[in-house]
Amino acid sequence: MKRYVIYRRVSTNEQGKSGLGLEAQDRDIRLYLESYSDQPFEVVAEFTEVASGSDDRRPELSKALDVARKHGAELLVAKLDRLSRKVSFIASLLDDRRVQLRVAAMPQADKFQLHIYAALAEQEREFISIRTKAALKEAKARGVKLGGARDKTLKRNQEVQRKATERAQNVAGLIQPLRDAGKSLREIAAELNRAGVRTARGGQWQASQVKRTIERLERA
Structure with a gap:
């Protein structure tokens, strides 16, 4: 039987308290389990964290990983950025042979594809940041x-x-x-x-x- 440990993350205390973002993650996870998972399956445990995507200090994620390793379960997240926005952090998990990662929004993606996606997403965020700063600098120079x-x-x-x-x-x-x-x-x-x-x-x-x-x- 396929086993899963579900991990959700929201970015701020306000999101954590209001549930903002959790509903969408629950929906994607449910769709994956209903449409792509082997049947039958078992959800061993569920963890929810309130933390920034750039913060590696994740007590709930640590618990989720421990449970996944113990039960030989896959760690299931809605989107890759719910796990982390740092490619180095994601790469370290992908290199862990005792951890099987599954992303609901990319149900067919293997470890190699997830690594590539994380790297491209990080590059895109860096470029957007540089582009935004440049645009603000140009606007300021024009007297805007x-x-x-x-x-x-x-x-x-x-x-x-x-x-x-x-x-x-x-x-x-x-x-x-x-x-x-x-x-x-x-x-x-x-x-x-x-x-x-x-x-x-x-x-x-x-x-x-x-x-x-x-x-x-x-x-x-």
Whole structure:
């Protein structure tokens, strides 16, 4: 029987107290267990942590790893960045022969693919940080006042785009295999609805929404 130890992480005390972010992780984990896991399976233990993705001090993760090693269970996380945002930290876990890592949003990914993804994600974050600093420096040189209403609107729009991209990435692990299988946009929408996956507004998927999600994933 396949065994799992589930690990969730949220970034701040506010998120931990309100449950923000946990619901999405629970959904992705549930979808993986229902759609991709060997049957039957057993969830040995579940752990939830409130910590920054760049903080390696993870008492709950340490407990989860200990239990996984003891029971020969796979450590199951919703997304790779829930484990850590540091490629070095992820690499150390991937190198541990007693730890089997499974990412719900990338159900078919092996250790090598997860390592590559973590490295690319870290590079992307570094580039975004450098690009943002450069843009602010250029704006300041042009005499643009930062922190005004226009900047607030820009930040709000950026946050909307970020959340939209994050939602797209949450369903990428479901959409991509269906695309690879040659399914049409309408058929993919039907599969998502059949699996109980909701759109950002909690509604049913349409072909047009699948198309926009795929385009957003390609841009990301």
